[in-house]
Amino acid sequence: MQALREAVDSGRLAPGTRLPPYRSLARDLGVARNTVADAYAELVAEGRLSARQGSGTRVADRAAPLPTGRNAPVRPAAPRPVVHDLMPSSPDASAFPRSDWLASARRAVSAAPNDAFGVGDPRGRPELRTALAEYLARARGVRTEPDRIVVCAGFAHALRLLGGILDGPVAVEAYGLAFHRGLLxxxxxxTVPLTVDEAGARTAELAATGARAALLTPAHQFPTGGPLHAERRALAVDWARAHGGLLLEDDYDGEFRYDRRPIGAVQGLDPDRVVYLGSTSKSLSPALRLGWMVLPGELVDPVLAAKGTRELTSGVVDQLTLADFLSHGAYDRHLRRMRRHYRRRRDLVVRTLADRAPDIRVSGIAAGLHAVLELPEHTEPLALGTARRLGLALAGLHSYRHPDSTTPPRDGLVIGYGTPPDHAFPAALDALCQALTALPRS
Incomplete structure (x- = not known):
């Protein structure tokens, strides 16, 4: 309640702002409905909120920021805080499967051998590696054995470890995360950029890069959104075989495909030339800090040497819990629910933009948790500036472009439709449409 009171008093919640129904807010915060209802009632009694039948609970018109006195210190105007988060970063945190995860944790801890609570093995717990080998073979077409899997703290951790054992330049997609390029x-x-188009990275360019390794997002190119065409997958594997190269396959959201079954991993084409990298960051939560590397046999020992003699990054209890979550089918059930959930959100994005911003083409929507809104030339800065003024967080395509890319930059917005809780999603889309309708027509 204190946070709400401060948000009203400071003006972060403007007069007239409609608050979410207390049932929705209670569900998102994981607290009892009565707790939120009592807080709303007290703030109504204080005059900070108003509640009317049929119009919900709103910030009262008289609730304005506290006035500053003549002697108050002068502060520069702060940028409007983020009110609507459409950054392409996280899944819907409110959808974390708390009950099923807790049930798995209880079973896993009860069944764990005593040595599980000793010094951690840098490979990761055998229970998890065994469960991952079975799941990845069945769901992603990955060919491996538990001994070729090394558990890590997520994709960035894996890339740091691999960066320490690779040689020479690394080819990367011309559009991708600057953070990942920075790690390399x-x-x-x-890092040498590969051109990206509607069929993914142009892997025919690999031979001319002089690279010894290539980092790719084959299932769902990030951020432009398309899958890597089958012919280009084959070309990438042929390059790796002919040049003694290595493909690093970032399968960050490969489970979420909406138009057909998820596309199988490139790793299945050649397990000795592809490192498969996955994590729970999109499927469950980035807070778990759990990821995995499926390695060619010759790289297991070098990666373990880089990681160290003890497990210092991924908690054993979470590893055991995920192993149980996988083996009891809870992970599959959760993914089925979330595919339906995110597909509904994606469909709402498409319908809303078709109705309110019909000039904007939406692409990259066959899979994943984000979409690309293609903008008229030179309008991306205007769109981002308008979004900031509306308290809307999203990303521009320019921020993902490799600085050495020779292809002309594209104007566009990358919006994540996974992050907001259900009650906040319609307002986020409304702010997005406001930012788009402010653009000049092409």
Whole structure:
């Protein structure tokens, strides 16, 4: 309640702002409905909120920021805080399967051998590696054995470890996360961009890069959204075989495909030339800090040497819990629910934009948790500026472009439809449409 009171008093919640129904807010916060209802009632009694039948609970018109006195210190105007989060980063945190996860944790801890609570094995718990080998073979077409899997703290951790054992330049997609390129640069590797189009990265360019490894997002190119065409997958594997190269396959959201069954992993084409990288960051939660590397046999020992003699990054209890979650089918059930959930959100994005911003083309929507809104040339900065003024967080395509790319930059917005809880999603879409309708027509 104190946070709500401060938000009203400071003006972060403007007069007239409609608050979510207390049932929705209670569900998102994981508290009892009565707790939120009592807080609303007290703030209504204080005059900070108003509640009317049929119009919900709103910030009262008289509730304005506290006035500043003549002697108050002068502060520069702060940018409007984020009110609507459409950054392409996280899943819907409110959808974390708390009950099923807790049930798995209880079973896993009860069944765990005593040695599970000793010094951790840098490979990861055998229970988890065994469960992952079975699941990845069945769901993603990955060919491996538990001994070729190394558990890590997520994709960034895996890339740091691999960066320490790779040689020479690394080819990357011309559109991708600057953070990932930075990790490779910190490890001493020059990154060379591969052109990206509607069929994914142009892997025919690999031979001319001089690279010894290539980082790709084959199932769902990030951020432009398309899958890597079958012919380009084959070309990438052929390059790796002919040049002694290595493909790093970032399968960050491969489970979420809506138009057909998820596309199988490139790793299945050649397990000795592809490192498969996955995590729970999109499927469950980035807070778990759990990921995995499926390695060619010859890389297992070098990766373990880079990781160290003890497990210092991924908690054993979470590893055991995930192993149980996988083996009891809870992970599959959760993914089925979330595919329906995110597909509904994606469909709402498409319908809303078709109705309110019909000039904007939406792409990259066959899979994943984000979409690309293609903008008229040179309008991306205007769209981002308008979004900031509306308290809307999203990303522009320019921020993902490799600085050495020779292809002309594209104007667009990358919006994540996974992050907001259900009650906040319609308002976020409304703010997005406001930002788009402010753009000049092409």
């Amino acid at each position: 640069t910190e490890a001493g590797h020059r």
